Amino acid sequence: xxxxxxxxxxxxxxxxxxxxxxxxxxxxxxxxxxxxxxxxxxxxxxxxxxxxxxxxxxxxxxxxxxxxxxxxxxxxxxxxxxxxxxxxxxxxxxxxxxxxxxxxxxxxxxxxxxxxxxxxxxxxxxxxxxxxxxxxxxxxxxxxxxxxxxxxxxxxxxxxxxxxxxxxxxxxxxxxxxxxxxxxxxxxxxxxxxxxxxxxxxxxxxxxxxxxxxxxxxxxxxxxxxxxxxxxxxxxxxxxxxxxxxxxxxxxxxxxxxxxxxxxxxxxxxxxxxxxxxxxxxxxxxxxxxxxxxxxxxxxxxxxxxxxxxxxxxxxxxxxxxxxxxxxxxxxxxxxxxxxxxxxxxxxxxxxxxxxxxxxxxxxxxxxxxxxxxxxxxxxxxxxxxxxxxxxxxxx
Amino acid sequence: xxxxxxxxxxxxxxxxxxxxxxxxxxxxxxxxxxxxxxxxxxxxxxxxxxxxxxxxxxxxxxxxxxx
Numbered sequence: 001x002x003x004x005x006x007x008x009x010x011x012x013x014x015x016x017x018x019x020x021x022x023x024x025x026x027x028x029x030x031x032x033x034x035x036x037x038x039x040x041x042x043x044x045x046x047x048x049x050x051x052x053x054x055x056x057x058x059x060x061x062x063x064x065x066x067x068x069x070x071x072x073x074x075x076x077x078x079x080x081x082x083x084x085x086x087x088x089x090x091x092x093x094x095x096x097x098x099x100x101x102x103x104x105x106x107x108x109x110x111x112x113x114x115x116x117x118x119x120x121x122x123x124x125x126x127x128x129x130x131x132x133x134x135x136x137x138x139x140x141x142x143x144x145x146x147x148x149x150x151x152x153x154x155x156x157x158x159x160x161x162x163x164x165x166x167x168x169x170x171x172x173x174x175x176x177x178x179x180x181x182x183x184x185x186x187x188x189x190x191x192x193x194x195x196x197x198x199x200x201x202x203x204x205x206x207x208x209x210x211x212x213x214x215x216x217x218x219x220x221x222x223x224x225x226x227x228x229x230x231x232x233x234x235x236x237x238x239x240x241x242x243x244x245x246x247x248x249x250x251x252x253x254x255x256x257x258x259x260x261x262x263x264x265x266x267x268x269x270x271x272x273x274x275x276x277x278x279x280x281x282x283x284x285x286x287x288x289x290x291x292x293x294x295x296x297x298x299x300x301x302x303x304x305x306x307x308x309x310x311x312x313x314x315x316x317x318x319x320x321x322x323x324x325x326x327x328x329x330x331x332x333x334x335x336x337x338x339x340x341x342x343x344x345x346x347x348x349x350x351x352x353x354x355x356x357x358x359x360x361x362x363x364x365x366x367x368x369x370x371x372x373x374x375x376x377x378x379x380x381x382x383x384x385x386x387x388x389x390x391x392x393x394x395x396x
Numbered sequence: 397x398x399x400x401x402x403x404x405x406x407x408x409x410x411x412x413x414x415x416x417x418x419x420x421x422x423x424x425x426x427x428x429x430x431x432x433x434x435x436x437x438x439x440x441x442x443x444x445x446x447x448x449x450x451x452x453x454x455x456x457x458x459x460x461x462x463x
Contacts, residue, residue, distance in 0.1 A: 003416065003419045003420055003423060004416055006419060007412060007415045007416040007419050008412060010415055010419075011408065011411050011412040011415045014452065015408055015411055016456075017404075020456060020459035020460075021459050021460045022460075023456040023459070023460070024453070024456045024457060024460055025460075027456075029449075029453045029457075032449060032452050032453055033449045033453075036445045036448045036449045036452070037445045037449075039419065039422075039445070040441065040445065042419070042422070042423055042426070043426055043437070043438075043440075043441030046423070046426040046427060046430060046437065046441075047430075047434075047437060047438075047441075050430040050434075050437065051430070052430070052433070052434060056433070056434045057434075059434065060434040060437060060438055063438050064438065064441055067441075067442060
């Protein structure tokens with residue numbers, strides 16, 4: 001069943017919905033590689049169940065985890081997102097583009113998994129590798145589906161609405177809710193899997209540290225909500241590096257607290273490293289923890305910025321292919337939104353759209369240029385001045 | 397959507413079954429490789445996705461080149 005679920009997702013991500021010569025334009029090679037290496041967890045499961053010595057299994061696990069990490073890290077490259085191609089529209093201005101969702105989502109999920117395994121290995125009294133249970137993995141898989149495609153599409157829809165000046169009221173509660181639900185499924189599933197027990201029937205919370213666990217889980221969930229509210233203050237596209245790193249760190253700390261809350265709930269006791277008795281677990285655990293942290297703190301902010309750029313690029317392409325009336329309506333919303341932005345953000349968005357127009361075929365670019373001129377005449381004088389100011393700022 | 401002689405949903409299901417078959421074959425290969433030891437198992441773990449990557453990217457790279 002697990003293999004069928006994985007196969008379904010891989011098929012959906014890589015299926016050719018467009019002409020063969022357009023395939024690599026919208027599914028770049030780095031994206032394809034990131035998808036085909038996602039099932040590496042099947043190999044990790046086989047290794048964890050292999051009849052080998054602990055040393056052999058530990059070594060193989062680390063080798064596979066490095067590949068597991070690398071296949072997410074390389075998706076931080078801007079070459080992971082493709083260009084616009086026709087044939088992927090499923091609604092007005094909406095395109096089926098997993099390359100605009102997958103990198104950030106995969107880095108988050110893999111970062112959580114690596115961090116979780118690292119913590120588990122580090123806090124045991126003696127060195128013991130994780131076990132495996134396929135039902136646990138299937139539960140975790142639904143967490144992965146919640147965090148990557150479902151939350152990813154919700155974020156993309158919200159982003160599209162923001163780009164058109166209509167920030168949806170549902171974006172904060174939905175993003176937060178999906179994060180908490182997805183994390184819960186992911187952590188419960190993988191914890192059960194690594195303990196070698198079936199969730200709900202064999203592996204359930206214990207009473208030992210119920211209040212501490214509930215407190216940590218609640219605090220982490222509220223922290224994630226506070227972060228979602230705080231992010232509204234950031235200027236999308238031109239967030240300073242310190243804010244992007246700070247946002248990632250806030251997310252990571254909240255996730256680690258959430259993770260420890262889960263450990264307490266299911267282990268029923270305070271767990272901490274035992275360097276004297278479990279040196280190997282501490283070293284391997286720290287290494288995997290570092291890999292997980294690097295994905296969420298370093299690579300993911302880069303990937304999210306690339307996804308935003310990619311979305312603007314695809315939106316521009318979609319505009320060029322739309323009927324004239326629909327293009328006019330969407331473009332005037334877009335330009336009014338840009339005109340209302342602070343100058344640095346305004347300039348950035350204009351620059352990204354200009355770059356995207358330059359990459360279009362002549363027909364699409366010509367249609368866009370014409371509509372843009374008409375829309376500029378329809379703006380108020382203040383809006384037009386704001387757009388001219390931003391263009392001068394770019395040239396200066 | 398690109399125009400196909402066979403309807404897209406049919407092609408999608410056939411593709412899914414092919415991917416599933418490859419996935420099962422890989423899993424069985426991994427199980428068999430564990431009998432030989434960790435080195436072969438890790439090699440099979442990486443070689444199969446790498447081969448799939450090369451096939452997909454190479455196939456569509458050729459089609460793009462010919463277009």
